[in-house]
Amino acid sequence: MGGMQSAKRQHGLTITGFLFVAAVVIIAALVSFRMIPAYIEYYSVKKALEGALNDARDLSPAEIRRSVERRLNVDYVDSVRASDVEVTKSGNTVTAATTWEKRLHMVGNVSIILEFEATASR
Template sequence: MRRNQSGITLLGFILILAVVGIGVYVGMKVIPMYSEFYAVKKSLDGLALEPGINNAPPDRIKSLFFRRLYVNYSDNVKPENVSIERADGGWHMTVSYEVRRPVIANLDVIGNFVAEKDLTHGGPAD
């Protein structure tokens, strides 16, 4: 009685390893983009809790926002990516930016990120 071999061939193993390797490589490019976006959202949330932010001038708001981003090592958000508009009871802040990372040869991973927050927290300013 013959026993049939079961399992994966060397070629199959190499192909699976290549697919997993490409997935890990792309993940290494994409994960920092999303962690930076998380830092932008956390900076906006913290800024919204700042006392007197609803009456602060836009330049002061941008300064506070970029100070928070500096702590989080965010490099892709520039002042031209931030817009602040007057809203009911305060300000409406929008951060819209694009991150482009090269992957292989002329293929890029592109992320378009938009975060919005209403800045309406009153109270005494510092």
């Protein structure tokens, strides 16, 4: 029975496949790392709106905006100003809401636009 054995077909990732997978993983990680601060800012804005509604004594729009302004300054939020907050009253419910977008420059003429909407009610 012959001294020569046929070579088994090998399965696995080629160098080209490995480089492609590595590039996709690196790009996904870079995009994610660029987006994390924007989402942290979103949660800071949401927390500021909720805190302002909970702490406001008379729930007037001016008082709510002042409270939001203080909270946004403490959290170093620069994408939203108190003047961007819309305060509405409907019956016994007061709602504070704002929308904004964050543009993240990636490379060259490629950017990612994130649209946020934060709302709180009391």
